[in-house]
Structure formats: C-alpha cells, structure tokens
Amino acid sequence: MLFPSKKDPVVGIDIGSNSVKLVQLEEAKGGHSLKAFGSFELERETIYEDNIEKPEVIVNAIRTLVSTENVSTKNAVVAIPGRAVVIKKITLPASSEYDVGDLLSIEAEQYIPFDVSEAALDYHIISESETIEDDEDAQREVLLIAAEQEKVNDYKSLVEEAGLNPIVVDVDVFAIENGYELNYGVDEDAVIALIDAGAGVTSVNILEEGITTFTRDINCGGDVITFTIRDELEIDVEMAEQLKKGAVMEGISPLKIKGIIIEALEELCSEVSNSFELFRETSEAAIEKILLTGGTAKIEGIDKFMSGKLDIPVEIANSFRKIEVNEKVYDPEYIEYMAPIAVVGVGLAMRKFEDKLVTSA
Ligand SMILES: Nc1ncnc2c1ncn2[C@@H]1O[C@H](COP(=O)(O)OP(=O)(O)OP(=O)(O)O)[C@@H](O)[C@H]1O
Ligand SMILES: [Mg+2]
Numbered sequence: 001m002l003f004p005s006k007k008d009p010v011v012g013i014d015i016g017s018n019s020v021k022l023v024q025l026e027e028a029k030g031g032h033s034l035k036a037f038g039s040f041e042l043e044r045e046t047i048y049e050d051n052i053e054k055p056e057v058i059v060n061a062i063r064t065l066v067s068t069e070n071v072s073t074k075n076a077v078v079a080i081p082g083r084a085v086v087i088k089k090i091t092l093p094a095s096s097e098y099d100v101g102d103l104l105s106i107e108a109e110q111y112i113p114f115d116v117s118e119a120a121l122d123y124h125i126i127s128e129s130e131t132i133e134d135d136e137d138a139q140r141e142v143l144l145i146a147a148e149q150e151k152v153n154d155y156k157s158l159v160e161e162a163g164l165n166p167i168v169v170d171v172d173v174f175a176i177e178n179g180y181e182l183n184y185g186v187d188e189d190a191v192i193a194l195i196d197a198g199a200g201v202t203s204v205n206i207l208e209e210g211i212t213t214f215t216r217d218i219n220c221g222g223d224v225i226t227f228t229i230r231d232e233l234e235i236d237v238e239m240a241e242q243l244k245k246g247a248v249m250e251g252i253s254p255l256k257i258k259g260i261i262i263e264a265l266e267e268l269c270s271e272v273s274n275s276f277e278l279f280r281e282t283s284e285a286a287i288e289k290i291l292l293t294g295g296t297a298k299i300e301g302i303d304k305f306m307s308g309k310l311d312i313p314v315e316i317a318n319s320f321r322k323i324e325v326n327e328k329v330y331d332p333e334y335i336e337y338m339a340p341i342a343v344v345g346v347g348l349a350m351r352k353f354e355d356k357l358v359t360s361a
Helices: 055-068 100-110 149-161 172-184 222-233 237-244 254-282 302-310 332-338 343-349
Strands: 011-015 019-028 031-041 075-080 085-093 119-128 139-148 165-171 191-197 202-208 211-218 289-293 314-316
Touching: 011 055, 011 149, 011 172, 011 343, 019 055, 019 343, 031 055, 031 332, 055 149, 075 149, 075 172, 075 343, 085 100, 085 211, 100 119, 100 139, 119 149, 119 211, 139 149, 139 165, 139 211, 149 165, 165 172, 165 343, 172 191, 172 202, 172 211, 172 289, 172 343, 191 254, 202 254, 211 254, 222 237, 222 254, 237 254, 254 302, 289 302, 302 314
Parallel strands: 011 075, 075 165, 191 289, 289 314
Antiparallel strands: 011 019, 019 031, 085 139, 119 139, 191 202, 202 211
C-alpha cells in the first residue's frame, strides 16, 4: 500500500520534556476504547530550554513504548510545542476576490518572528461578517498558525528514526483542545480555559464557542518547583522531585516543602492571571471555568488553590472520561493517576487522515 487509507489507525506520540506518552484509540460502540497507552520518563535535560539535546533518548523512548504497548500501526501523530508556533487571531478581507491561503502568506509576515519562506502556515476560520460575499468591506476572523519548518522537521525525524511514519505534525495546544472535546463535548456558549501544567511550561488555551482563540505559554512548570526545593535544601534533584511528589524524608520538614510549593503556585497563578488579562484585551467574554491537565495538576489541592486565587472554578480534567478502558489490561488506579497527564496523547490519537491538518507532514 502506497498511501495509508483514511480509516487506518494512528498512534499519538506526545514528546514532553519530562516524559513521552503514547496513546492509540480504537473505535468502540458509541465511542472509543483504549488500544495502547504508556509513558516513558526521559532523563533530565533530554530537552533543555526547548532544544532537543538528546534525540537518541527520545527515539529510544518511542521505540520502547511501541514495542511494549499494544500498538497496531506505524502511522504516528506528533506535536510540536505551542511556543514553537505563532497562533494569532487576525482579521482578513472576506471578499471572494481573495483566497485565504494567498492572503495569509502575504499577511503572515508581520506576525511571525521568522521568515515566511521557512514557515509552515495554516489557518482556521473563526467567523465571517454577515455581509454578502462580494462586499468589499466584508471581514473574516481567522486564526493564523505558523510554525518554523525546521522545528516541524525535528519532531518528524524523531518519530521516523523510531521506525514510525509521521502522518501529522500537530501543535500540543490543539491536541489538548481535541482531547478535551472528546471527553467533555463542545459547549457553544461557554468560555473555557484549558491549562496544561507540565514540567517545563504551562500552556494556556482559551476556547470560545469550542474554538481556540487565545494561547500563551508560561515559562513555569513542575521543574521550577523541583529546582527550588533542590536549591533551598541543597539536595540532589531526584530527592527534590520525590519530596515535591509528597515523599516524607527524615530530617526534612514537610511544611518547608509545602511552603516552597505554595510560593511557586502563587507565581504560576499570577502568570495565569496575566494571561487572562491579555485575553481580555482581545475578547469581552468572561472565562467561566478552568480545566487543568499535565503532571503538575497532580499536586494535591492545586485545583482549590488556583480557584481561590483566580476566582474561577477549576477542575482537574480526566482524559479518559469518555474512553472505554479494559481493566484487565490497564490497572484502573494507574489510569486514574495518568488521566490528567495523558491529554496531549489522547488528543493526538484522535487525529484522522482526513482532518484538516495543522501542518501536514
Ligand atoms: N504526583 C505529582 N506531584 C507533583 N508533581 C508531579 C506529580 N507527578 C508528576 N509531577 C510533575 O509533573 C511534571 C511532568 O508533567 P508532564 O508529564 O505533563 O510534563 P511533560 O509533558 O513531559 O513536559 P512539558 O509538556 O512541560 O514539556 C514534572 O515536573 C513532574 O515532577
Ligand atoms: Mg506536556
């Protein structure tokens, strides 16, 4: 077979700075079931400040996951981080004279910090003014998506070297949106903030009428907390990581650890609040709810803390909420633990060949 058929299954590969997660879904009666799922922790500094420092470690992680989990396809969907991508709501003339794609390649230049000729461009139409097509003043709101082609190629080659066939290169924030939609549906009237608090970064993705209209990455995630514990207690990083996750160790005051965590979360909340301020400059809508994902969402009580600080209800999202999981294959406790962490992988696994792709690979 030369070209994969539209019905062929795909496997989602989420390359995070802390771990690689793999998800394959299968069509099941009235929904989806979990065909394959696994996570592989990466050694520190495999990805450092957005640079892939040790590609061989990631390739090995993908290979290992593919061989140990029940993966039945070589077709992979992978994501580049939102911060490697410009995602911006812009307004373009909607007159039938112009083609959106043509306009974009001219307009994009002013919005992106790299050369248009080195960019992979895409767009989603958000809305159109209700005027007739050939009205010269008609406007169209478009979400511009521009990625550096080189970054796209880097992620593609990781997957290729692991023996898979990268059919789609997505953006992690869109994968989160898809993972959310699958599990919670689309609420046309609600404005929802999806916040993914990972290791290196925390991404904020605001949905209006079910569509992403604002994204921002905050340079603060679980690593910052671990490193602060390490530095303040003068201990090694692995010990700091365990303490952060709740381990009790002789001679170390749990209250001190809690204090460090709270301070970091305060900083994170104030950055989230700044992001919401920026969003308000682009929209009058009020954010009704926060759905929290990522490993840092595992910090006990983070939902109450955040909702107290931001005065918005916070829910820890369950990426397997609508996915049938065979308890004979996957320990329900493990699945419950991973539920907020798997969101990008689940979103990637939802991509289909016929989807309008963010960046075709
Ligand atoms: N039980 C826990 N308590 C506190 N923090 C946790 C817990 N479990 C995981 N984490 C933290 O979550 C982070 C990893 O989260 P996640 O898997 O979402 O990151 P990633 O996707 O690999 O990284 P990124 O997307 O930021 O590049 C790490 O900082 C880890 O310490
Ligand atoms: Mg992540």
